[in-house]
Amino acid sequence: MEGVSGDGVAASLPLAKWRSDFSRAFRYYLDRSTPHSVGRWMGTLGVAAIYVLRVYFIQGFYIISYGLGIYVLNLLIGFLSPKVDPELEVMDGASLPTKGSDEFRPFIRRLPEFKFWYSITKAFCVAFVMTFFSVFDVPVFWPILLCYWIVLFVLTMKRQILHMIKYRYVPLNIGKQRYTGKKSSASSSSPKD
Template sequence: MEGALGDNAPDSVPFAKWRTEFSRAFQHYLDRCTPHPVGRWFGTLAVAAIYVLRVYFVQGFYIVSYGLGIYVLNLLIGFLSPIVDPELEVLEGAALPTRGSDEFKPFIRRLPEFKFWYAITKAFCVAFVMTFFSIFDVPVFWPILLFYWFVLFVLTMKRQILHMIKYKYVPFNIGKQKYGGKKTAAARSNAFSD
């Protein structure tokens, strides 16, 4: 009678154990880098620079680069968009305030910053690995791809910026907001006595 795990169970157990340990270690390092966005983005810029240098020296893989550019553009749109699109939620009420008298609702991204960073970093790593396989090096006239990507970028960003203007939201908040409320009488007297 066979065991509950099957015939090849002893061979797969060490691999499963190794995969679980690797997954835990990887998640541990991801968790440790979460509160350090500047360092994360500099690391991603380094990975992107390595990829660009690889494509430059190999003089190929333009289709891979074009696909990477389209993917990054798609991620950027998700990063700049609210989680609930006001155009789609007109019947239920807009998620973002459109008038000064509306209730304040904070901007919540469709794609959070950490997931945005992680997806871009993975995309550059996958594209880098793809540059080692000649099957992905399709011969194309790269200036046409580059021009088409710029046109696509400009049209997409124009639409996104018009959407931001129409619904009056800004997807960036740099630093902690400071409110200049009224000072108390004691604080004003201390300021004048100095």
């Protein structure tokens, strides 16, 4: 009995070491990719294009694509929503300004951009792997699924946009905001004699 447990532990040590090394290397490259958002999103678009081409050429796995679309829509809602919803919670610190006289508070997302990207990329990879197993190819009439997803997307985005308008926040920041300094008043004032 001791020989069996000893061999089992000895056999699992190289596997555990390989798993630990792989996890460490994966985390290292993932951390290094953090500041390169354009490159990350281009890679995700490449993975999505490969998935779409696979589904198109196989002419199947529409239920997986529908589930993937619902998951991405759920992630998008988290990405566009504030961390603290002003309708549900009233916080003293980090909340959205509700009046024009309120002080500026930065928009804090419920789902940060990096986690949003990572979840979408992982979802496309999992869906791609699922297309290799015929058990997931459930026969469905795909136009109905597509129409239902479009209706769901439009209604969800309408609700989210109305929420943005009501609480006056914009979840997207285009470009880096730069401090330009104070305008000098020397040009407007006349020199004294």
